[in-house]
Amino acid sequence: MSRDGQERPARADVVASLDAVIDRTLRDSELVHEHPTPGRWLVDLPGTKKLKTVCGLIVGEHALRVEAFVCRQPDENREQLWTYLLQHNARMYGVAYSVDRVGDVYLTGRLPHAAVTPEELDRVLGAVLSYADDHFNTMLEIGFGTSIRREWEWRVKRGESLRNLEAFAAFAQAGSRRDDGDGGGAPAGGGDSPDGGA
Known part of the structure; x- marks a missing residue:
């Protein structure tokens, strides 16, 4: 050295x-x-x-x-x-x-x-x-979750393609359901937490 x-x-x-x-x-x-x-x-x-x-x-x-x-x-x-x-x-x-x-x-x-x-x-x-x-998708969900959900919601509202966000569908939709006032619980079917259980 x-x-x-x-x-x-x-x-x-x-x-x-x-x-x-x-x-x-x-x-x-x-x-x-x-x-x-x-x-x-x-x-x-x-x-x-x-x-x-x-x-x-x-x-x-x-x-x-x-x-x-x-x-x-x-x-x-x-x-x-x-x-x-x-x-x-x-x-x-x-x-x-x-x-x-x-x-x-x-x-x-x-x-x-x-x-x-x-x-x-x-x-x-x-x-x-x-x-x-x-671990890439989990890292993105932890470090960029707000951006992912915002992009998902923007594309849904405009009818844009969600193809390159498909891997984050459960994560993004779980966030939007919490935002809609469903009590903040996990989505039906109990998806994994964004941090992968860490």
Whole structure:
């Protein structure tokens, strides 16, 4: 590590060796990727709830840094979202949720050079995709619930398409029923709470 806390770049021979492993792994997995400079990779991980997660792989002096943007800083319920993410961190493999200075959410991790094998890299990229995708809708409901419900109601009133909001139908409709004065109870059928039970 340098004095400013940034990891120094690896030696050229180490970069070349790890780049060869990364290149082979990504090609074998048929993942879309970019390799802008030696030791730096951008990998597109296709999902279902979050359509694409871009994962950066950076070869440092002692480790391969893994970093993927998950979502921007929440509009509301920041502490509730941080609690939700921290509760998941204890059970995660290879990466953990983190936030930057402005509150944007990332998945970050480090692999020692000796651990960078095709099998381990595939496992870590799979973990990044799973954690970014599996919890994405719940994270949006916690951090952007008011905006989601407002957008849903606006589209319903105007007869606009709800197609790209279909995943939030139960959440949005439960909110509008509470707003209509139904006593604030859960919708019929007892849907999950927006925080996923965290």
